[in-house]
Amino acid sequence: MKQYRVAILGASGAVGQEMMKILAERKFPVGELHLLASARSAGKVVSWQGQNIALEEATDAAFSGMDIVLGAAENDIAERFAPAIVRSGAVFVDNSSAFRLDPNVPLVVPEINAGDVKLHHGIISNPNCSTIITLTAINALRKLSPIRDMVVSTYQAVSGAGGPIELQNEVDALRAGKSYAPKVFAHQIAYNVIPQIGGEQCDGYTSEEMKLQNEGRKILHLPDMNVSCTCVRVPVVRSHSISAAVHFVHHISVDEARAAIAAAPGCRLVDDLDALQYPMPLDTSDQDLVFVGRIRPDLTDPNGLCLWCCGDQVRKGAATNCVQIAELLIQNA
Secondary structure (H helix, E strand, C coil): CCCEEEEEECCCCHHHHHHHHHHHHCCCCEEEEEEEECCCCCCCEEEECCEEEECEECCHHHHCCCCEEEECCCHHHHHHHHHHHHHHCCEEEECCCCCCCCCCCCECCHHHHHHHHHHCCCEEECCCHHHHHHHHHHHHHHCCCCEEEEEEEEEECCCCCCHHHHHHHHHHHHHCCCCCCCCCCCCCCCCCCECCCCCEEECCEEHHHHHHHHHHHHHHCCCCCEEEEEEEECCCCCCEEEEEEEEECCCCCHHHHHHHHHCCCCEEECCECCCCECCCHHHHCCCCCEEEEEEEECCCCCCEEEEEEEECCCHHHHHHHHHHHHHHHHHCC
């Protein structure tokens, strides 16, 4: 099998480290792995597949000779290095939001729109984590009937940006009768929920809330689909949960929906209310399937269904989806 020269931009962060883990798990044909980070991280040595690999400073020259670059850095870093990556001849699979809505950049969930990978011009974007989890859960249903619109609430874990540490520090402080000033979130997250993720973007909706509509339209090829979304930060360490009311052009029965989701790639049906079986963050963490359950009729719309889904936002919502896109690239090479 051909071996590929792969770089990870932002390799010192949580998503970059998860990408390393998933490349090994999925036996991606890596001939050379280059781990790129900031100047302050350069020189640190990490172990991967029995090798000791030193982190390198991300520079324009660092991408020379690479075949695929997996992006795990913030928007400004992605935008800074994207031209150099494309000039080098590599394909940039970017997890940031910098290029997601660029009409010349495919936005891909492999279980949904794998064919869009072929449309790239050197950059492929990875969607928002909640978008990936939600659309993976409902993709099988749109094959039964076109989707009209959705009403969605996300319950997003604190992983990333030091969120788990802040949650633990707050719990420890409260148990000790002490105070702890939030540093990562605007308010205390322990024993609380915060109904804002992102800044205001449109008519009171936050930037995070608009992603599901804007990215969903592009991924599903439904330019007129409307989505009302509320994004909530919850005191859960890992795995996002989503409640979705999906409204279709035609009626879909609950039994039809369950059968379709049970057979859908990337999904696991977990839906037995009497047996107390439904998707939960603890069960979906550190794996790649989206668990789907609580499927029931929408009492406000005869052509609607309600469901609940959970998925690991660090893996399927970010790192794994990027590696899956890279797999599509080499399959189409």
